[in-house]
Amino acid sequence: MNLRMKLTVGIVVLLMAALGLCCGIMIYKNIQLQEKEAFSYTFGEEKSVIRQFERLSGQFSNAISDQTQRSLHKYAFSEVALTSSEGSEFVLQGPDGDIYNNSGIDARAVLENYGERKEEAHTAYTYMGAIIFWEHEYFCVVGVEREMHQKTYTISVVRSITDSMNEVKDLGGFCIGIGLFMLFLAAAGAFVYLKWQLRPLQQFQRDANVIAEKYAAAEAVSRTSDVSDEIRSLEKSFDQMQEAVKIHIGEVESKVEEQNMLLSALAHEMRTPVTAITGYAYALKHAKLTEDQRKEAIEFVDSESRRLERLSTKLTQLISVEHTKFTFSNIDLDDFGQRLEQILYAKVAEQGVHVIFSVKKEGEKNSCLYGDRDLLMVLVTNLFDNACKAGATEIQIRLQDSRIEVDDNGSGIERGELDKIMQPFYQGDASRKQEGFGLGLAICKRIARLHNARMTVSSEVGIGSRFIVQMDG
Numbered sequence: 001m002n003l004r005m006k007l008t009v010g011i012v013v014l015l016m017a018a019l020g021l022c023c024g025i026m027i028y029k030n031i032q033l034q035e036k037e038a039f040s041y042t043f044g045e046e047k048s049v050i051r052q053f054e055r056l057s058g059q060f061s062n063a064i065s066d067q068t069q070r071s072l073h074k075y076a077f078s079e080v081a082l083t084s085s086e087g088s089e090f091v092l093q094g095p096d097g098d099i100y101n102n103s104g105i106d107a108r109a110v111l112e113n114y115g116e117r118k119e120e121a122h123t124a125y126t127y128m129g130a131i132i133f134w135e136h137e138y139f140c141v142v143g144v145e146r147e148m149h150q151k152t153y154t155i156s157v158v159r160s161i162t163d164s165m166n167e168v169k170d171l172g173g174f175c176i177g178i179g180l181f182m183l184f185l186a187a188a189g190a191f192v193y194l195k196w197q198l199r200p201l202q203q204f205q206r207d208a209n210v211i212a213e214k215y216a217a218a219e220a221v222s223r224t225s226d227v228s229d230e231i232r233s234l235e236k237s238f239d240q241m242q243e244a245v246k247i248h249i250g251e252v253e254s255k256v257e258e259q260n261m262l263l264s265a266l267a268h269e270m271r272t273p274v275t276a277i278t279g280y281a282y283a284l285k286h287a288k289l290t291e292d293q294r295k296e297a298i299e300f301v302d303s304e305s306r307r308l309e310r311l312s313t314k315l316t317q318l319i320s321v322e323h324t325k326f327t328f329s330n331i332d333l334d335d336f337g338q339r340l341e342q343i344l345y346a347k348v349a350e351q352g353v354h355v356i357f358s359v360k361k362e363g364e365k366n367s368c369l370y371g372d373r374d375l376l377m378v379l380v381t382n383l384f385d386n387a388c389k390a391g392a393t394e395i396q397i398r399l400q401d402s403r404i405e406v407d408d409n410g411s412g413i414e415r416g417e418l419d420k421i422m423q424p425f426y427q428g429d430a431s432r433k434q435e436g437f438g439l440g441l442a443i444c445k446r447i448a449r450l451h452n453a454r455m456t457v458s459s460e461v462g463i464g465s466r467f468i469v470q471m472d473g
Contacts, residue, residue: 011190012183019179027172034168038140038161039118039129045088046127046142046157052080053092053155057148069149074100091143091156099153105134107156111143131161138165209240277304326372326450333359333368333399340380340397347381351388353395360400369402370471371451379447380404382440383467392464402471413459421457444469 056076064072077092077100089103101107115128127144143156280297283289289297337359348355369376380397383406387395390410398405413421422445444467448455452472459465 005191007194008187008191012187015183015186019183023172023175023179026175027168030168030171031165034161034164035131035140038131038159038164039142042088042140042142042157042159043118043127043129045159046144046155049080049090049157050144050146050155052083053077054146054148056080070094070099073153087160089158091154091158093154093156095151103139103158105132105139105141105158107141107143107158108154110141111154111156115141115143137162274308277301326375328371328451329373330368330370331373331376333401336369336373336376337399340377343377343381344384347384347388353388353393355384356394356396358396358398360398369399369404375447375450376404379444379469380406382444386440386444386467387465390465404469406467407464408466409464412461412463413457413465414461418457418459422455 053076056079057073073092073094077090081090081100081102089105090100091098091103091105091107092100093108098106110130110132111128114130114132116130117126118129119126127142129143130141132139132141138161140159140161141156142159143154146153146155280301284294284297284301337357341357344355384395384397387406387408387410390408390412392408392410394409396405396407398407422441445455448469451469454470454472456468456470457465458468
């Protein structure tokens with residue numbers, strides 16, 4: 001159950017409780033009002049009956065027998081009952097039981113068991129009253145004990161109040177019906193209102209998911225559709241967004257730090273040739289040089305300028321690898337190997353090294369690499385240049401499905417430097433005598449990372465090095 005439904009149900013329950021309480025109080029008050037009116041009206045009849053009965057029975061002598069007295073009381077009470085209003089019934093009970101009873105109800109027993117003592121306002125009368133449900137009807141029973149002819153009599157009036165009580169029931173049913181209808185309208189209104197009010201929350205959740213999906217790794221972002229509660233869903237989305245942003249900030253900080261190191265190394269790398277060019281240029285302009293000295297200065301300026309040009313090319317490669325979008329495709333190994341031989345032919349002749357190319361195929365299927373042809377060509381040529389700078393005389397380049405290996409018999413790399421050689425501008429001791437900038441392996445590493453490949457190196461000083469680029473899948 002989502003948050004909107006939970007809130008709607010909660011509101012409906014509260015409204016139902018409030019409505020039930022209001023209806024209950026109203027029905028209870030109406031019942032009290034009906035009972036009060038019934039007692040008041042019935043006691044009015046009771047007083048009239050008592051006055052008439054006492055007036056008639058007061059004419060009887062105390063000397064007559066009990067049987068005659070009983071008969072006369074019955075006759076007098078029946079005469080009084082005949083003059084009463086319609087709907088009321090009367091009971092006269094003496095010490096020995098009923099004398100007159102046209103209601104069928106044992107009024108004295110009812111009053112003794114259920115009656116409450118009541119006092120009539122502004123009068124000295126005190127009476128017993130009770131409301132009972134008997135044979136599917138409601139009755140108001142009012143009784144008073146009177147002393148007559150040295151005996152105690154109970155004079156009671158029994159009045160049916162079924163119609164009044166049914167009206168209260170009908171009113172209660174009407175209230176419940178109207179209440180349920182209003183409850184339905186309130187529930188529908190609350191559902192629509194909450195949906196409208198929770199729209200910013202849902203939009204915030206969608207924005208959080210977008211941020212999480214944009215910056216987090218694929219395995220770090222999980223959908224929240226299985227979370228039914230918007231609050232828990234939002235909390236989960238926010239946590240994912242926070243984690244994704246944290247990862248992204250870490251990556252940005254890492255890149256900024258790497259760029260700062262790159263700029264620092266670049267400034268250091270450019271300082272020497274720029275200083276030298278500036279010095280020779282000043283000498284050419286202001287100093288008196290022999291022809292040989294002038295030629296030497298011009299050649300040096302030309303050499304250092306070319307060196308700066310190569311540095312610029314390498315930096316362009318390094319930066320473009322990170323920021324250019326490439327299209328990957330299947331690359332035939334035979335064709336790739338032939339093209340690589342053509343590119344390295346001039347370098348092989350210049351460096352005087354022996355290069356062995358090999359292409360390993362798996363079965364009869366066409367063997368291929370998956371990636372960007374030009375980038376992989378840059379990767380292999382940079383590994384070749386690195387081997388040449390390490391003083392290698394023999395280099396083996398092996399191509400196979402999802403794997404590139406470059407072996408050399410160069411000077412090798414110290415074990416403590418293996419984790420540093422792929423940093424931009426880092427040059428190990430074995431390569432510092434060779435011309436370079438320490439960018440080749442950094443470029444290779446970034447190309448491998450762009451292809452979701454792992455680049456590993458194993459080396460032994462004095463024996464040589466092996467670089468392996470293993471692509472996933």
